[in-house]
Every structure is written in C-alpha cells, then in structure tokens.
Amino acid sequence: MQPPAMATEFRDNERELYYFQLRVGIAGAVVLVAFGILLARFFYLQVVQHDYYQTKAEDNRISIVPIAPNRGLITDRNGVVLARNYSAYTLEIAPDKVSNIEALIDDLSGIVEIRPSDRTRFKRLMIEAKGADSLPIRSRLSDEEVAKFAANRFRFPGVDIKARLFRQYPLGKMGSHFIGYIGRINQRDLDWIGNEGLEANYKGTEHIGKTGLEQKYEKELHGGTGYEQVEVDAGGRGVRTLSRTPPTSGNNLVLTLDIKLQEVAEMAFGDQRGALVAIEPSTGGILAFVSKPGFDPNLFVDGIDPTNWEALNTSPDRPLVNRALAGTYPPGSTFKPFMALAALALGKRTPAQAISDQGYFIFGGHRFRDDKVGGHGMVDMYKSIVVSCDTYYYQLANDLGIDNIAGYMTHFGFGSRSGIDIEGEAAGVLPSQQWKQKRFRRPEQQKWYAGETISVGIGQGYNSYTPLQLAQAVSTLASGGTVYKPHLVNYVENIKTGARSYVEPRPVSTLPAKPEHIEIIRQAMIGVNKEGTGARAFAGAEYVSAGKTGTAQVIAIKQNEKYDEKRIHERHRDHALFIAFAPADSPKIALAVIVENGGFGARAAAPIARQVLDYYLLGKVPKKPAVAGPGDDAHD
C-alpha cells in the first residue's frame, strides 16, 4: 500500500505515534513489574528474613577469642616454687600465610639470631602441630631483638611477635622426674582432650602436661579458659573488644615433698646413677623422689631440639627414665627384714630360734654360698639381720615356700603398683608359682622349682621391685604396719578462693603382723646401724636409726667364682641398696636408696641415706657428696 495523500500520511504519523506510545506504555509496565520484583525481594530479605541475616551479620562481625588461663604453680611443702610461668616475647610464623618458609627464615635470620636448632625444631613443630595458626621460630627474644624486628615488621607478612606465658622450672634438673614437663599439644593429647570432653576449655591452650605431676594433675593445673568477644573485620583483624570473660587460673599444687631434702639427696649421689625415695611413714607423703641422672625439663617446653633430644635419648645413663618409679631392681639383702617378719607372722620362726651357719646351704646337690667364708656361726633372727646372714634366709625361704613368701609380701605392696600420683609406674615382679605360669609360655619353663625359692629368700632370683615399692615397704614397717598410699601432692590450692583440698593420708591396709613381731624387726634394723653392716655409715649419729644394707647382683656369679669388684666392668658391678627409717622409736622418715653399679650397699648406698637423714632430722647440710667409704670389707 502506497501512501496516496498528505492526509493519509498525517494519519499514519498519528497512528505511528499511537503505536509508539503504546510500546512506551508497555515498557513502562515492564519497568513497574521489574521494580515490583525488586521490592518483593527487598521485603523478603529485610523484613521476612531479617532476623536470619541479622544473625549472619553478627556472626561475621563477632569473633570469640579464647584467652588461655595461667597454669597453676607447683611448690614444695615449704612454698619453694618448682614450676612457674613467666612472660616472654616469641617470634611466630603463621605457616598458612607464608609461601616459602625457608626463604622467609633466611631473611629473618638477618634481623634476629636464628640457630640451626631453631630451624629444625620449627620444622618438627610444623609436622607435629598441623593446622596451628602460628608457630614459634624463636622464643625469649631480647628487648633489642624485639625492637629490631618491630622496625622491620612490614617486610614480613605472616610473622609477628607475641607475648606468651612460658612454663619454667627454676630448679632445672632437680626433681625433673616427678615434676615432669609440659610440651606442645600433639595428636595423642588431642585425643585425650576429646575423650575427656575438654575441647572447649583447651581452645587457646597450646601446651599440656606430658609427664610427672604436670601430666597427672593436668586438669587441676590448667584452669578455665576465658573468652573475649571481639569485633573483627573481613580480614579477621580485631577492631575492638565487646565483652570479656576472664580466664580462671589453674590451681596450685603444694607437695608433701621437701625440695631442700631432695637437693641434699641428689647432691649425695654425686655423679652416680640411682634412685632414692623418702616417705613420711605416718601419711604416705613423699619427702624426696630422686632419680639420677636427671634432665632439664625446660628443654621440652618449646619443643626440644633434635640435638638435645638425641643426647638425652641415646645416653647410656638413660637420664629420661624415672628410676624411682619405673626402674626395677632385685632388692638383695634389704629383703631380709621383710622375710623375717613373714617368718614370725606365719609362725615359721621364733626370734630365738638359731641355725648354725657353716657358710653355705645345700639344696638338691647345689651349694648356696654365704658371703662370709666359713659362715657366721650360730645365727638367730636378730643376728641374721645385723650381719646379713644369707644361709639363715636360704633355709627360711625353703621352709616358707614360694607361695607363702609371695602371699605375705603382697601386703607390703611388692609386685603391685602403689598408685602414686604420677604415671609410668612399673609393677615389678613378686615371684610365685602363679606368676611363673603366666610369665612363661613353655610348660617346662612354667614349672616352679624349689631351688628357685632359695635365692628369692635373699632378695635375688626373680625378685624385682621399684625403689618406690621398697620405700613404701620400709615406711610400712616404720609406721607399725599401716600401709599408706604414697602421694606427692599434699593439697591442691584454689588461687582465687584460697580453698585447699588435701590429699588425705589414706591407709590402704594393715599388715597382718603383731606389734611385737614388728618390734623385733625394728630392733634388728637398729642393730644393723649400731653394730652391723650399717654401723660404719651411721657412726656418731645423734639419733637412733634403723637400716638394712643390700647388694643386688647384676650378673650371675658361677658357683665356684669369687666376686671381684675391681675386675668386673663398671656396668656389671652390683647395685648397692640401703633402706632405713629414723628416729627408730617414732619414725619421721623412711627411705630406700639404690646406687646402680655402686658395689656393696654398705659402702655406696648407706652414706647417702646418712646424709639424707642427717639433713632431715638435724638440718645438717653436707659439704660434699656421700662418697663410698675406704676399702671396706663389710659384706652384707
């Protein structure tokens, strides 16, 4: 259709305009609908779902930052601090924020001294503490180093200085075995925390007790974690603090142990290896708990570096082993007083009943020798303990039989864990027919031979006890027959309220023995230190003490061989033992000493006991270690 005339064209123009305006109107309607959709969406978000998004925004904004509590202190009975905290600056790297850690550490070492051992330790921490926000590369920065780094901080994103509380053991090696140490939380610790349901309380905590009291009393020492509500920006940086719930400090441990006594005891050992446990007989409280050599627990706090670890772990002296708790030794002749009491209690001997000792005891064609060639002559119970006559006990053991011995010794706690308040206790071996059956697999090994009973009588053979068990047995004798559970902690103190919860002395059981029987043993042990094998070591003592020497064979001596200390390799020498309590009439302290490869107990172990008792009862501080006496043939 052609436009024929002006009028039509004009009309067409009008129509065209009409159509255009219609389209504009439709477009306007579309705009209205679109804005309506937006409005509906805004209404949905801002009114219907407002609470949800409000919470989301708050979650974004507010971060809960845990505040780790101060760990409780550990002090001895007189308040001397054994474990404490101090604040120091550490240089920390956030591994997630750094791409090339090696290069970063290289750069850092231009500003702050970083030793190769710091590097290796950091690498180990990276493996052990996977996913940790930040890990220390250097601790204990000097003020100068802090200032130097602060000036260069901009060069090191992901590296920061933090003020942290560190655990410190001010006495170093002293008492390291029972105090224990803390270390960085590892996977095993995390499992423990999980099992105990303590995850919330360990947010923000990086260290945990690994051994000793630090481990056993972890829950008391740790304290309650506090929280801070912090407003954070999108980068996670804190902008301001909104509220703060302060942490509650961990409880303090106050021990029954006397650290001065511990010091005297450790000094007395000199550089000899061994253990000493001293117990208060009326409570079971531990007074001294020595294992020599020791180690510096401070090395473990930030993660021990491999060099030190290697040295500690491979040393033939095995300084990490808590000998008093986990070392087991044959008691040797220190077993005799307990044997004698068993004989009295079971009615197998009277005190006056005597044997004629010719220097040996023959059983089944086998000759069990006494230390003294030719024998001690007529020997009753008193003399058997004072001169430490082996023949008397060979015969006694044979008369009692192994199961009677085992049955009675159980009451002293031999062969079972005492339940002391640190972990890692060894059970030792109290031999019996039943024990042997369990211990061995082949039937011919499982059978108990009567000949084996004989050496058990003098504390040899399968006998093997921890110094703690031995000390507990002595303490039981000293207390007149009451068995207390040994414990290191006297009370736990709440720092805030001052409330103390005591570890009450807990009598576990009573020895089935008449007081007069115990008195007989006591008198004999007094005799040891007055006129017997312990007399030289206790010469001139201003108190009456009871004791017993012991020597435990490390290697078996063939039947016709004479033991010659000088010819035998140092590590194969006998262990020296001594048990004692004093004052004899009302004992305040009972102890057991073992000096590894020290030779005769009278010579190596008794002088240590003397120094400890002298200090505890008289306050005498020895000037030098208790050295073995001069060439001494006082056998035991």
Add this chain to the structure above:
Amino acid sequence: MIDMLWRRLTDKMDWPLFSIALTILMLGVLTLFSASYETPSRITAQFANIAFAFVVMWVAAQIPPQLLMRLAPPLYIAGVLLLIAVALFGDIRNGARRWLNLGVTSIQPSEIMKIAMPLMLAWYFHKYEAMLRLRDFAVAAVLLAIPVFLIARQPDLGTALLVSASGFFVIFLAGLSWKIIIGLAVAGLASTPLMWSMLHDYQRQRILTLIDPSSDPLGAGYHIIQSTIAVGSGGFIGKGWLKGTQTHLEFIPERSTDFIFAVFSEEFGLLGNIVLLMLYLALIARGLMIAANAPTFFARLISGAITLTFFTYAFVNMGMVSGILPVVGVPLPLVSYGGTALAALYLGLGMLMSMQKHRKLVQT
C-alpha cells in the same frame, strides 16, 4: 547581564530530569562517604567526576538531534572497527581481551558501543521510517549482532548483554511485531542448553553460584553471600548512616563501586530502598514521557532506548546485589563511584534534554 548568561546556560536544561538525578546523586555521595570511610579522597574525586559529568551533560544538551543522527553511522563504524582491532591486537587483562592500547591511554571499545548501538539503530529506523518491513528488522538484527558477537567473544558477557539490550529496546520501540518477539523468546528459551554449552567456565560458575551461593562461599559466592547479608541485616529502617557493620568491617567487596547498593541498603533499610526505587521510577517516567512526546522517530527511539537502558542498569545492579541476578560488572546508575560511568550516564541525560528542548525547533 548575569540573568542573560544564566538563561543562556540553562535554556536546554530539563529541570525535572536534572533535579531527580541530582537527588539520586546526593544519596550516592552520602553512601559513598560511608563506603569509602578509609579513603576519604574518593569523595573529592567523585565531586570532580560529577563536575565533569555536568559539563558532558550540558554539551550533549546543546547538540541538536539532527547532528546526533548524522554522527551515528560513523560512530558505529568506528566502534566496530575498534572492536575488530581489539580482537586482533587487544591487551589481555584478567583472562579477557577487552582493552586496546592506544599508546597514550587504553580504551575499552565495547563501552563506545553502549552509546553507538542505539544511535545507529535509531538512525536506521528513522531513515526507513515510512515503510518499516520485516527486512528492515532483519538488517537491524544484523547491525546489532556484529558488535554483540565481537564483545561476547572477548569474553565480556555482561557488556554484550547490555549492548544487545540497548539495541533491542530500539527495535522493540520501532514496532517489531509481537509474533516475532514471542517467537524469539521461545527460540531463546529453547536454545538455553546450547548457550550453556557455549559459556566459559567462569560464566557458568557465576550462574551456578547465583542458584547456590554457599557452594563456593570464599570464591564466587562470597560477593553474593556478603551482599545479601548486608541487605537482609539492614532490616526495615536500616542500621543508620555510617553504622553498617558489613560495610565498615569490610565484608562487602567492591563496596564503593558495583556493590554500593549493599551499603545503601544496609544503612538505610527497606525505607531507603523504597525511596531509591521511587526516584529511579520518577527518572524513568520522565525519560519515557520525553520519548513519548519527542517530535521525530529518531528522537523517540533514542530517548526511549536511553531511558530503558538506564532502567536496565539499575535493575541488573540491584538484582545482582540482592541475589536474584548473576554477578555482572554493572554499576548502580548515579550512585556507584567512578568517572566514566557517571559521564556516560550524564551524556544520556544530556541527550534526553536535547530531545526535549529541541522539539519546537524541529517541528516547524
């Protein structure tokens, strides 16, 4: 004397349009002040941008539609040539070839097309105004398709969609038959799977993220999650100016540019949103009124297209920030920080004013 000068300066000014835009602009500055709290220099920079945009508007308002019409084909051809140059020699930034280095400065030729495209189509339809046939629409479709294709393969899907929208508005207003519109819509829906397969991975990701932002909370989903939280937590009356936590703790990304609406919405709430929507609606209504009353076909088409493009920007941006549209790089008109976008918007407003004020002159 001063009176004379003032009249001379303002005789091409459309006061309703100018004052509505100014109100939105002031709301924008207020929001920008909150969004760029840490970088106050942005406020002064934005005032400079505004001053420049006013000059652009004034100049555009002085240009008579006839001159604009004459400029359309050369501008379009130049734009297409530049787009081809981009495809051949363009710089690659962020994985896309969008920029052309001219030695002195770099330009994004696709931006030119946002203006050149509607001008070209309006010019074409105006030329064949008397007897528009299906063939003419086919030619328009080709004119539209060439630059859109070039932009889409850069790839810059957002700009391609906006350019094709501006072109489509012209075609729609020119009277494209409903049958074809509906036919195209059906064909479009039917070819969705094909289009999907042609998309780049990151483009698919954006769409998937829109459907479920939590699938990638730290990557592509982060923007949407944080902006919806900002909008939602604003509530009915908002958290108050300068009190938006999402804004001031820097949870909202690009909060002074593409996501500034999240800031506005958090601090002024649903009430603020309604006010803003009303202002935009008023601006669009004024623009459509100018279009409806424009004297020539070209003037009608171009004012309608400018107005609807303005609407598209506002809708896409607010839809994106509130999480109903995928994330595309579209600023909120007159509110987002940025000189180029503002100048382009005021160029459009100036052209609208020119259509309004040159009416009588043309109609004689």
